[in-house]
Amino acid sequence: MIVTSAAMRELEAEAIRQGHDEARLMEAAAAGIVAVASRWFRAPGRCVVFAGKGNNGGDVLVAGRMLEERGWQVDAVPVYAADELSPVARERQHExxxxxxxxxxxxxxxTADLVLxxxxxxxxxxxxxxxxxxxxEAIATLRAAGARVLSADLPSGLDPDSGEAPEGTVVADCTVAIGRAKMGLFSDEAGAFTGSIEVIALPxxxxxxxxxxxxxFTRAELARLIPRPALDAHKGDCGRVGIVAGSVGFAGAAVLAxxxxxxxxxxxxxxxxxxxVYPVVASAAPPEAMVRPCTDPAGAASAASLDAIAVGPGLGFAHRESVLRLIAEFPGPAVIDADALTALASAPETLHRAVGARVLTPHPGEMARLFPCREGWSRLEWGTAWAADNPGVLLLKRPRTLIVARGMPAVHNTTGNPGMAAGGMGDVLTGILAALLGxxxxxxxxxxxxxxLHGRSADLLVHRDGVSEEGLTASDVARGLGEALRDLRRPLKG
Structure with missing residues (x-):
């Protein structure tokens, strides 16, 4: 799914040798761009196209044509004179x-809603x-004024293989990778330029x-993981989840999880x-949740009939020994987050004694306590080194979250936006993970x-529903999860 630019050129050349001409590939790429853009806008608006002289310029001109046919007002800013364009780009401009x-x-x-x-x-x-x-510079000005920027294949200026971003590189809200995602999109530096990433197929x-x-993971692969519930499903079929969380001053973490x-x-x-904190959490928690006071998390969890647990959000350190026992002894899958990660860092051998599967969700500071980073390591190298020494699954949080496990390819998450840099987002993610495990x-x-799903909920709220990145809250993201699921199950169609 992730390739070098040279490998992608060979794949496209092979497709052409098989009879898929360049025009058909361009139409497919443009249809994918339009499909992604259409998820962001409930009604047609104004689009501005910035097309170069080559095939990427042709892709966005075809996408602009398709949007115009759907009722958008589309303008193209001529970067080059017509006689400087490649023959294919010149033909697409004429169309x-x-x-x-x-x-x-x-x-x-x-004055623009969307920039291509x-x-x-x-x-x-x-x-x-x-x-x-x-x-x-013109693209940056339009984005600063509120337009959403979609880059075709990669943000212009970003190196497709190394991910280096020289001065002036376009900052995109979404990158629509055509055919396959390019390796450079996932460098540590590239996360500040790519936005979310969608991959669209080419014939x-x-x-x-x-x-x-x-x-x-493609959308189709993700959707297969969570089919719609059976018509005769009952609550017991959908997972019994326990959440060990909250302390004085941090009751909200339990509620958000x-x-x-x-x-x-x-x-x-x-x-x-x-x-x-029982009275506070019991009054603030969703009415569908059951809230129980406990002084021994391990004992309480083992006494309940649970399919999965999450432990750590806002928990504090008063129950360290019980938390470590819970990490080691709970027989089902568990999400280890926040203060439970700090407890685990003090006794890392506990993870090796765990009888059930464990998913760890550190941010970089928590990760440094668990497994210090060597100078010069990339995030991929850091996570892979942890996985080589430890059991379980690591979800290393950052704008481009990384999921690693021993013996398996590392997985890059492709959703999310800067509005998620806010308190409580990790608590919501912990609850999501516990539900899926359950x-x-x-x-x-x-x-x-x-x-x-966590990132996609945030993306739809910001890019489609008009919530500002500064105004996005963790509660918003939790409420948007149903829409994110619906979006996942609807294939992208141009």
């Missing part, structure tokens, strides 16, 4: 104009200069074989909290699916 699209020398800020970036493709390297640099390019050290579990489909949710989804797959 765009024939469909009613317009060429505009400049676009006033705050097709300045450069995988064959370009280095900083954007001259007319390309001016176009990239003649076969599905990716599960090889290599890193990969993605419970909300995440319920919204992700858990049939029954029981929240175990210290007695001194439904019987395997730990690695539950981590991949949970991270995707």
């Amino acid at each position: 765009f104009l024939a469909a009613g699209g317009r060429l505009r020398e400049a676009i006033a800020p705050a 970036d097709g300045l450069l493709g995988t064959g370009a390297r280095g900083a954007l200069r001259g007319p390309l640099g001016a176009a990239a 003649g390019v076969p599905p990716a074989a599960p090889t290599g050290s890193e990969t993605l 419970a909300s995440g579990a319920l919204r992700a489909g858990a049939g029954l949710v029981t929240v175990f909290v210290p007695p001194d 439904r019987g989804i395997a730990p690695r797959e539950a981590a991949v699916l949970g991270a995707w």
Whole structure:
């Protein structure tokens, strides 16, 4: 699923040799771009196209034509004179104009809803200069005024293989990877430029074989993990989940984790909290959740009939020994988060004694306590080194969350936006993961699916529903999980 630019060129060349001509590939790429954009807007708006002289420019011009045919007002900013365009790009520009699209020398800020970036493709390297640099600045101005930027294949300027981002690289809200995702999209540096990532298929390019050290899950693969419930399902079929969370000053963590579990489909949710916060959590928790006071998390969890547990959000350190016993002895799958990770860092051998599957969800600071990073390691190297020494599944949080497990390719999450840099987001994710584990989804797959749904809920809220990134809250993301699930189950169609 993740390839070098050279490998992608060979795949496209093979597709053409099989009879899929360049025009058909361009139509398919454009249809995918339109399908992604259509999920973000409830009604047509105004789109501005920035097309370079090559195939990426052709892709976004065809996408612009398709949007114009769907009722959008589409303008293209000419980066190059017509006689400088490649023959294929020149032909696509002619079709765009024939469909009613317009060429505009400049676009006033705050007048665009969507920007399509097709300045450069995988064959370009280095900083954007001259007319390309001016176009990239115009894109940045439109984005600053509220437009959403979709980049075709990769943000213009980003190196497709190394992920290096020279000065002037376009910042995208979403990158629509065409055929396969390019390796450079997943470098540590690239996360500040790519936005969320969607991969769209091309005719003649076969599905990716599960090889290599890193990969993605497609929408179809994720959707198969969580089929719709059977018509005769009951709450016991949907997972009995326990959440050990909360302490004085951090009661909200328990409430948010419970909300995440319920919204992700858990049939029954029981929240175990210290007695001194029981009244607060019991009054604030979703009414569907059961709240129980307890002083011994391990004992309380073992006495309940649970399919999965989550332990740690806002829990504090008063019950360290009981938490370590719970990590070691709970027979089912468990999510280890927040303060439970701190407890585990003080006794890391506990993880090796765990009788059930464990999913750890550290942010970089918690990860450094669990497994210090060596100088020069990338996040992929850091996570892979942890997995080589430890059992379980690691979900390493960052703008581009990474999921690793021993002997398996690392998985990059492709959803999410800067609005998720807010308190409580991790608590909601912990609840989501516990719910998916409680439904019987395997730990690695539950981590991949949970991270995707968490980020997709945030993406739909920000890009489709108009919630500002600054105004996005963890409670919003929990409430949006149902829409994220519906979105996952609907195939992208141009």
